[in-house]
Amino acid sequence: MAVDASILVSPDAAYRALRSGVASLRRWVRVLLAIRLATWGIIVAAGAAALVVLFGKLQGVLYPVSLPAGVLAEVAAGATIIALFWPLSSQVVSMSADTRLRLWDRLSTAMELSRRERPTGMERAQVMDAVLRLGGLRLRQAYPLRIDRATKVMLGCVAALLAVQFLPIPPLLLSQREREEKAELRRQAARLEPVARKLEAEAKHKEDEEAQKVAQRLRKLARDLRLGRLDKKRALLELAELEKRLKALEDNIKPPSLKTAGRAAEQIKQQGRDNLAERARKLAERAADQGEQQLRRELEKLAKKAAAAKKTSELEEVARQLAERAAKLGTHLPLDAGAAALSLAIGSEDWDAVLGQLAALQAALENPGRKLSEEELRELAKQLEELAKRLKDTDLKHLAECLKKAGKCLRQGDCRGAGACLGAGRAGSGRKGIGAVRLRKAARAAGECAGACAGACRGRCAAAGTREGMGVGPDQGSRQGIPPGTPGASLYAPRRTDVDTTPERVRSHVRPGGEMYATPTRGAPDRVSDSRVPYYEVIGDYSRAAEEALEGEQVPPAYRPTVRRYFESLQSGERPSGGNESDDSDGST
Amino acid sequence: MADSEMLAQQRAQQEAARFQQLVGDLKAEVGKVIVGMEEVVESTLIALLAGGHVLLEGVPGLGKTLLVRTLADALDLRFSRIQFTPDLMPADITGTTVLWDKPSGEREFQFQPGPVFANVVLADEVNRATPKTQSALLEAMQEHSVTVGGSMHVLEEPFLVFATQNPIEMEGTYPLPEAQIDRFLFKVRVDFPSVPELHEIMNRTTGREMPHAEKVATREEILSLSLVAREVPVAEHVQEFALRLVVATHPENDEAPDSVKQFVRYGASPRAAQALLLSGKVRALIDKRFNVALDDVKASALPALRHRLVLNFEGQAEGIDPDDLIDEVIECVSARTKRDVPV
Numbered sequence: 001m002a003v004d005a006s007i008l009v010s011p012d013a014a015y016r017a018l019r020s021g022v023a024s025l026r027r028w029v030r031v032l033l034a035i036r037l038a039t040w041g042i043i044v045a046a047g048a049a050a051l052v053v054l055f056g057k058l059q060g061v062l063y064p065v066s067l068p069a070g071v072l073a074e075v076a077a078g079a080t081i082i083a084l085f086w087p088l089s090s091q092v093v094s095m096s097a098d099t100r101l102r103l104w105d106r107l108s109t110a111m112e113l114s115r116r117e118r119p120t121g122m123e124r125a126q127v128m129d130a131v132l133r134l135g136g137l138r139l140r141q142a143y144p145l146r147i148d149r150a151t152k153v154m155l156g157c158v159a160a161l162l163a164v165q166f167l168p169i170p171p172l173l174l175s176q177r178e179r180e181e182k183a184e185l186r187r188q189a190a191r192l193e194p195v196a197r198k199l200e201a202e203a204k205h206k207e208d209e210e211a212q213k214v215a216q217r218l219r220k221l222a223r224d225l226r227l228g229r230l231d232k233k234r235a236l237l238e239l240a241e242l243e244k245r246l247k248a249l250e251d252n253i254k255p256p257s258l259k260t261a262g263r264a265a266e267q268i269k270q271q272g273r274d275n276l277a278e279r280a281r282k283l284a285e286r287a288a289d290q291g292e293q294q295l296r297r298e299l300e301k302l303a304k305k306a307a308a309a310k311k312t313s314e315l316e317e318v319a320r321q322l323a324e325r326a327a328k329l330g331t332h333l334p335l336d337a338g339a340a341a342l343s344l345a346i347g348s349e350d351w352d353a354v355l356g357q358l359a360a361l362q363a364a365l366e367n368p369g370r371k372l373s374e375e376e377l378r379e380l381a382k383q384l385e386e387l388a389k390r391l392k393d394t395d396l397k398h399l400a401e402c403l404k405k406a407g408k409c410l411r412q413g414d415c416r417g418a419g420a421c422l423g424a425g426r427a428g429s430g431r432k433g434i435g436a437v438r439l440r441k442a443a444r445a446a447g448e449c450a451g452a453c454a455g456a457c458r459g460r461c462a463a464a465g466t467r468e469g470m471g472v473g474p475d476q477g478s479r480q481g482i483p484p485g486t487p488g489a490s491l492y493a494p495r496r497t498d499v500d501t502t503p504e505r506v507r508s509h510v511r512p513g514g515e516m517y518a519t520p521t522r523g524a525p526d527r528v529s530d531s532r533v534p535y536y537e538v539i540g541d542y543s544r545a546a547e548e549a550l551e552g553e554q555v556p557p558a559y560r561p562t563v564r565r566y567f568e569s570l571q572s573g574e575r576p577s578g579g580n581e582s583d584d585s586d587g588s589t
Numbered sequence: 590m591a592d593s594e595m596l597a598q599q600r601a602q603q604e605a606a607r608f609q610q611l612v613g614d615l616k617a618e619v620g621k622v623i624v625g626m627e628e629v630v631e632s633t634l635i636a637l638l639a640g641g642h643v644l645l646e647g648v649p650g651l652g653k654t655l656l657v658r659t660l661a662d663a664l665d666l667r668f669s670r671i672q673f674t675p676d677l678m679p680a681d682i683t684g685t686t687v688l689w690d691k692p693s694g695e696r697e698f699q700f701q702p703g704p705v706f707a708n709v710v711l712a713d714e715v716n717r718a719t720p721k722t723q724s725a726l727l728e729a730m731q732e733h734s735v736t737v738g739g740s741m742h743v744l745e746e747p748f749l750v751f752a753t754q755n756p757i758e759m760e761g762t763y764p765l766p767e768a769q770i771d772r773f774l775f776k777v778r779v780d781f782p783s784v785p786e787l788h789e790i791m792n793r794t795t796g797r798e799m800p801h802a803e804k805v806a807t808r809e810e811i812l813s814l815s816l817v818a819r820e821v822p823v824a825e826h827v828q829e830f831a832l833r834l835v836v837a838t839h840p841e842n843d844e845a846p847d848s849v850k851q852f853v854r855y856g857a858s859p860r861a862a863q864a865l866l867l868s869g870k871v872r873a874l875i876d877k878r879f880n881v882a883l884d885d886v887k888a889s890a891l892p893a894l895r896h897r898l899v900l901n902f903e904g905q906a907e908g909i910d911p912d913d914l915i916d917e918v919i920e921c922v923s924a925r926t927k928r929d930v931p932v
Binding site: 029032033035036088091092093095096098099100104105106108109110112113120121122123124125126128129130143 | 594596597598599600601602605817820821822823824825826827873876878879880881882883884885927928929930931932
């Protein structure tokens with residue numbers, strides 16, 4: 001504490017220097033007091049917290065780190081507040097400094113004399129003597145900040161608390177059953193950790209933040225199990241929670257991404273733009289042939305607009321305007337324009353637009369009033385197959401499969417079959433976006449059941465006078481393009497389907513109450529009758545409905561294989577097998 | 590106004606410096622004659638400068654008389670020695686009125702001052718005189734005057750009585766009454782010197798030349814410096830400590846330790862507090878300080894209190910030393926005095 005030379009000539013300055021020096025001492029003492037109180041408070045709090053955490057752990061209750069840390073922080077804050085309001089007068093501080101520094105009560109006497117109104121010469125001399133002594137002192141000399149025994153005890157208590165919080169309970173404190181349980185949990189942890197790491201790596205690669213969080217949580221769970229921080233109950237709870245999160249991830253509305261095939265996305269988008277632009281140019285040529293120059297110019301502009309389109313909505317607008325111009329030319333816009341819009345929607349990952357385009361294409365294909373030429377069908381099939389090829393190695397491989405089968409149907413002239421494949425998009429319609437799993441599942445279901453139609457109705461869409469619901473018989477089909485010997489062609493008889501009327505029984509399981517019963521069921525109608533709707537017209541819908549029923553667990557487990565086998569047999573064109581087939585080999589009860 | 594304050598401060602500092610120098614010179618001069626006995630010498634000097642009387646207790650031959658005489662020589666004070674004996678009369682101390690013939694042939698009564706009319710009076714073996722004779726000294730010690738034949742005669746200042754007592758020969762002696770004992774500022778115990786000190790004593794006193802103290806101050810200077818000592822300020826908490834010490838010597842007080850309650854009949858009087866503070870002021874100045882410290886009070890506690898505690902029968906029968914009781918009192922009161930902060 002420096003002393004100004006002016007105090008040597010001014011008694012008042014000496015008094016001010018004295019008070020200032022003692023005030024500095026007082027402030028420093030408050031700081032040390034806060035530290036001292038906090039030290040003792042933390043000793044008590046940390047010791048108690050360690051005991052509580054330890055007993056909690058032994059009882060299977062794990063307290064979060066934030067709880068004891070919060071308690072210690074509150075203790076430190078409380079100590080600071082107490083120190084601020086601790087009665088610490090200047091007189092007390094000066095007496096304390098006199099004792100510690102062996103000043104022989106100089107400071108305390110001087111502080112008292114400084115309050116007198118008319119001090120004598122001796123009293124002034126005493127104050128001066130005290131100030132000169134104070135000038136040679138340092139605060140830390142009087143009140144050093146040191147690591148004393150209390151500080152070491154505090155550090156020990158905090159270390160004990162950390163050890164109890166983070167270290168596993170020593171085996172000595174556990175029963176035999178608990179030790180075995182811990183060992184089992186460690187084994188599970190050893191299995192979980194590589195899974196968690198793999199999941200995290202995959203999520204990181206796909207840039208899926210939600211999956212990364214789940215993977216990190218799984219890894220933390222594995223680590224806690226390995227270190228023995230969790231008991232069985234908490235581990236199971238955490239696993240159940242993670243399972244929910246994983247299922248939610250699987251079912252989430254995050255649309256499928258083409259990020260795994262970025263180049264494919266670009267190519268798809270470009271394909272869509274190019275196709276529509278090409279259509280526009282062809283229409284422009286036709287307009288030029290018909291002498292419609294104004295129309296030709298408009299179509300050329302639309303061609304440029306299509307080539308430069310960035311969004312699906314822009315392309316849809318171009319397609320709509322093209323359709324108007326085409327109508328003026330007495331023609332209609334080919335369906336592959338819709339395929340072009342579909343391509344752009346997929347490339348832009350605009351899944352609502354994808355749904356819309358699939359629905360539009362399906363409606364167009366299933367519209368009996370729409371006459372499609374062979375060339376149109378071929379072009380559309382080509383567009384869909386090219387799109388399918390590009391999507392083959394992406395997350396949308398099931399959609400690709402669906403599109404490929406739709407293309408195949410179109411090449412065989414099966415418009416409705418193609419429409420059924422494309423109708424897979426309706427599975428997610430009405431919801432926000434497309435559930436990736438549902439899209440894939442629906443596409444798979446539709447593609448599997450409808451794509452194998454093998455084109456029994458080539459050219460049916462373009463033929464006039466086709467009666468809805470009447471369908472085409474095998475003879476007619478062969479005249480109209482169904483190749484002879486096509487697998488399942490016999491099943492395409494529109495009026496009669498041979499079925500096995502033998503009842504089929506399914507054996508039930510034993511109920512918990514010990515009852516066992518069997519319920520007979522029939523796999524076919526009682527008698528053969530005429531069908532009213534051609535088989536091939538409904539097989540897609542019925543198969544899809546059956547798949548949805550199976551997926552939605554609306555069918556009891558015991559019946560599922562039977563239902564599945566039935567529809568598979570229909571699809572493959574085989575005659576459904578008769579006899580009593582059930583889950584159990586011995587059949588009926 | 591500031592200049593006058595500065596002047597007063599500087600004067601005080603100069604006087605304090607002069608005080609310290611005088612004490613140093615006195616110690617040096619006394620040290621030429623007296624070997625060892627530093628505590629005794631210092632207590633004696635403190636009492637002298639505080640204007641108090643001293644009771645020296647020690648076996649014969651320890652230099653008690655020599656100390657007082659040397660002190661008187663160094664300060665150019667009039668010295669007188671009174672040897673107290675059982676047949677000593679009060680008039681032998683105070684003086685008496687005698688009838689004498691004037692040159693004119695007339696006769697008149699004239700006061701003949703006794704040996705008490707000196708600045709430094711050595712009352713040797715004061716406990717051998719009768720209480721009546723002892724009480725003659727009492728008035729002089731307290732009032733600094735004597736009354737003889739109805740006339741009061743003021744004693745010249747400074748007036749200091751150094752009484753001695755032989756703790757061995759207590760048979761046939763008259764213990765000083767409490768009222769008289771209480772008038773002594775200090776009771777100083779003179780211990781037997783150590784062997785090295787004895788060697789030195791022999792060397793000094795059995796040689797050809799006897800050491801002699803030179804004058805270092807005049808009577809007026811002593812009086813002046815005594816007043817300077819009284820100006821030393823005492824802080825509130827220091828005064829309170831001195832008072833609590835005195836109060837703790839009383840057995841009926843709550844602050845008194847158990848030993849005081851057990852062995853003391855009467856505690857110290859308020860004169861003890863005066864003795865503590867006055868001697869504390871002198872000690873502070875000697876120590877080059879301008880304030881009385883708690884340690885000054887503690888250092889003066891033994892000589893100031895040991896002769897003021899009246900032991901009860903149990904204490905006397907047990908042979909309790911008052912010094913032990915005073916040490917306990919100091920420890921007890923110090924423990925209850927909060928002097929530090931809990932950091």
